Amino acid sequence: MEAIEVDNLTKRYGGSTAVDSISFKVEEGEIFGFLGPNGSGKSTTIRMLTGIIKPDGGTAVIMGHDIKKDAIRAKQAMGVVPEMSNAYVELSAWNNLMLMGELYGVPKRDREERAKELLKQFGLYDRKESPARGFSKGMKQRLILCMALINQPSVLVLDEPTSGLDVESSRLIKDVIRELNRAGTTVFLTTHNMEDASQLCERIAIINRGVIAAIDRPEGLKQAAAFQSIELSFNRTVFAEDLSNFSCVKEVKKMGDKFRLYVEDVDLTMDCIMDYARSHDLKIVALNTLAPSLEDIFVSLTHKNKPGED
Amino acid sequence: MHQLEQLQRSFVVARKDVWIYYAKGPVMVFGLIFPLFLLMAFTIGRNMTVKDLFPGLMGMAIFFTSTAVGPAILPWEARSKTLERLVSSPVEVWALLLGDVFASFVFGLLISIIPLAIAILMGVDVLYLMVFGSGMILATFCFASLSILLSVYPPTDVPATVMMLSSLVRFPLVFISGVFIPVEEMPDWARTIASASPLTYFIDLARYSTTGISYYSIPTDLGVLTALALLFLVVSIKLHERFLPQRLS
Ligand SMILES: Nc1ncnc2c1ncn2[C@@H]1O[C@H](COP(=O)(O)OP(=O)(O)OP(=O)(O)O)[C@@H](O)[C@H]1O
Ligand SMILES: [Mg+2]
Numbered sequence: 001m002e003a004i005e006v007d008n009l010t011k012r013y014g015g016s017t018a019v020d021s022i023s024f025k026v027e028e029g030e031i032f033g034f035l036g037p038n039g040s041g042k043s044t045t046i047r048m049l050t051g052i053i054k055p056d057g058g059t060a061v062i063m064g065h066d067i068k069k070d071a072i073r074a075k076q077a078m079g080v081v082p083e084m085s086n087a088y089v090e091l092s093a094w095n096n097l098m099l100m101g102e103l104y105g106v107p108k109r110d111r112e113e114r115a116k117e118l119l120k121q122f123g124l125y126d127r128k129e130s131p132a133r134g135f136s137k138g139m140k141q142r143l144i145l146c147m148a149l150i151n152q153p154s155v156l157v158l159d160e161p162t163s164g165l166d167v168e169s170s171r172l173i174k175d176v177i178r179e180l181n182r183a184g185t186t187v188f189l190t191t192h193n194m195e196d197a198s199q200l201c202e203r204i205a206i207i208n209r210g211v212i213a214a215i216d217r218p219e220g221l222k223q224a225a226a227f228q229s230i231e232l233s234f235n236r237t238v239f240a241e242d243l244s245n246f247s248c249v250k251e252v253k254k255m256g257d258k259f260r261l262y263v264e265d266v267d268l269t270m271d272c273i274m275d276y277a278r279s280h281d282l283k284i285v286a287l288n289t290l291a292p293s294l295e296d297i298f299v300s301l302t303h304k305n306k307p308g309e310d
Numbered sequence: 311m312h313q314l315e316q317l318q319r320s321f322v323v324a325r326k327d328v329w330i331y332y333a334k335g336p337v338m339v340f341g342l343i344f345p346l347f348l349l350m351a352f353t354i355g356r357n358m359t360v361k362d363l364f365p366g367l368m369g370m371a372i373f374f375t376s377t378a379v380g381p382a383i384l385p386w387e388a389r390s391k392t393l394e395r396l397v398s399s400p401v402e403v404w405a406l407l408l409g410d411v412f413a414s415f416v417f418g419l420l421i422s423i424i425p426l427a428i429a430i431l432m433g434v435d436v437l438y439l440m441v442f443g444s445g446m447i448l449a450t451f452c453f454a455s456l457s458i459l460l461s462v463y464p465p466t467d468v469p470a471t472v473m474m475l476s477s478l479v480r481f482p483l484v485f486i487s488g489v490f491i492p493v494e495e496m497p498d499w500a501r502t503i504a505s506a507s508p509l510t511y512f513i514d515l516a517r518y519s520t521t522g523i524s525y526y527s528i529p530t531d532l533g534v535l536t537a538l539a540l541l542f543l544v545v546s547i548k549l550h551e552r553f554l555p556q557r558l559s
Contacts, residue, residue: 050398053555072312075400082398086391090330102322103399105315147395 001064003028003155003186004049008058011044018044020210021058026188026203028154031181033201034190037302041210042190043083046159049188050080063154076104079153081161083190087143089133093124096132096143097150104151111150118146121176138169145173149180156180158189162196174200194295208302221297228266229290232273233258235283246272258286262296316405323401323409324416331379331386332417344374358490360432365516366489369449369509371425373484376418376450380457381476383410384550388467388557403554404547407458411543414454422446438519441528445515448535452508455542462549465556483507492517493525508538 004026011019019041026032034042047053049060051071060067065074087096094115101111119125122142127135132143141161148156156177162170177200181187191197197204198218205215214221227250232243243259244252248269251262263269266289277284387393396406426446436442460476486500487509493501504510511531518524524531 047394047558052394052397052558072316072400072402075398078398080395080398082394084391085395088326088330088392089390091326095329099322099326100399103319103396103401105319105400144395 001028002026002061003030003063004032004188005061006045006049006058007060009045009048009055009060010057011041011048011053012056017210019048019055022207022210022212023058024205024212024215026186028186029181029184030203031177031187031189031201033197033204034188034207035192035194035197035204035298036190036207037192040207040302042207043159044210045207046083046157046188046190050078050082050157051075052082076151077154079148079151079156081141081144081148081156081158083159085144087132087135087140087147090131092129092131093119093135093143093146094128096147100147101150106151114150114152115146118149122146122172138165141165141169142173145176153185155186155188158187160190160192163192170196194298206298206301213301214297222292227262227264227292227296227300229292229296230261230263230266230269230273231255231258231286231288231290232261232284233286234277235285238280238282242276246276248272260290316402317408319401320405320409320412323396323406324412327383327410327413328416331383332413344371360429361434361520363490364429364434364520365513367425368422368429368446368516369487369513370484370489372418372422372446372450372512373453373509374480375421376414376453377457377460377476377480378414379417380410380414380454381461381472382469383413383458384461384554384557385467385469385472389469394558397554397558403551407547407550408543410458411451411454414457415451418450418454419447422450434520436519437522441515442519444532445512445519445535448532448539449508449512449515452535452539452542455539455546456508459542459546459549462546462553465553467557483509486510488513492523508535511535 002025004024006025007023008021009019009023010017010021022041022045024032034045036042044053048055049062049067051067051074054068062074063077065071065077067074087093088099091099097115097118098111101115106114115128116125119128122145124139124142124146127139132140135143145158145161148158158177161177162173165173174196177187177189187200189200201218203215203217204221206213206221237257240252240254240259243249243261246261246269248265249261249263249272253260253262261269273284273287276282384393387396397403401409430436457476460479461472464471464475466472486503487507488496488504489509493504493510493514496504511526511534514524514526515528515531518528518531526534
């Protein structure tokens, strides 16, 4: 069974379409990432999946429960970390968890046991009696994640779970996501961070202007890109225009004392570079060929410009 | 089974409201001071006995306390970024709102016991306890439902806006409800207006409970309060279902 099945899901705001009949499936036990620029419709999609806003068209099914017809069951199967959300700052960490547990109908014994485990796992157990008001941003985010996990959800939905957090907090959260996933939880997350996406996700959907531009495994996306890049540095300064005149170079980007050339054929470009260096009496100081990063692919798919332009 | 489970969750919501919104100092102080302030404002320098004033004062106390915080709950939750998480939990909108109504109900009822106790100590005799008790419970529930209705529009996340707009409804409603002029002594036009206010029917009941005189029949008073409570509840659930998503952006 698919954990999440989305079919032609659409949301309009006034005249503009925030999410334009997107379709995708997330397998049970998968970590699925939603990657897209600001305003591309990531949060809108998540809000439809979690029953916060009603779609204008299409369907979404969570663990076999339709979000329109069977909203409560669908919600019951999910743990949610919204993009901008907060715990009740007046309540202690413990009471926030108890409240959530009760809203999900988790029996008292279970929710107390589970809350204890979660707070320990997230390093908040010492502060369980303090009101959430005094928590730092990272602590709050960890508490919100605990709140999302109190009902032992089969599907965990996270909207930018690590944005604005320091390395330690975001690593803790990523580790927990992986651990949960190993134990069988399906994870659906959005992020801006390519690194996070390629480290965490088994599959990634790239969304732009409400439309899915590509869905694949991170490595698959990289292979599908029809370009590679060469990083190059000479012993003297040269003009970028000279390099972009090479026939097989699509784009040149100056990065400090280096150039990044986006090319279709590495072998052919090498010849051009050698000729150029020889005829201008230049020495090559460094030369690397690079596979396209996820960022390159992301930019090329979402900007519909030449790669490397941003 | 499903409905029962949802009802249970609405109690959880109500308890959260009580913890968070009512346990705040200013709200409690307001709830305690306000009825006493009203009592003084209307008795000092007036040639009326506490017994004459009792129905109107009780009505105002219940009305103001049970509508004090209700309108601000949803805007406040939207503002503090807790609403989205709450709406994504498996609680139906009706259960969520019913929870807010319960919280307002409990607050209104508990606080109104204070002026009631003072009035009884000052010699007001409640002759028909059953009528008064059921009237008080129904009226408090009715006003609590109204308080949730008052926060429907605009779907804002600014509590002050909603409080101001709700005051625009709450204060005029008190003035048309025959707080100190019995309904039968009103001119026809005022009587027609008064009949549109739920508060009128509670004051009528309170007057009956202490003096044995009422303008409407007791079943009418109780019936109208019940009907209006249900109406406010149903309408506010329908409207909130529609406008709630707009509060979240
Ligand atoms: N409540 C709303 N009313 C009107 N327009 C909205 C509303 N919510 C979202 N939009 C529009 O829908 C589009 C998608 O927004 P959304 O929040 O889903 O983007 P996002 O991918 O989550 O962006 P970000 O990375 O900035 O979080 C945007 O153009 C936004 O302006
Ligand atoms: Mg977003």
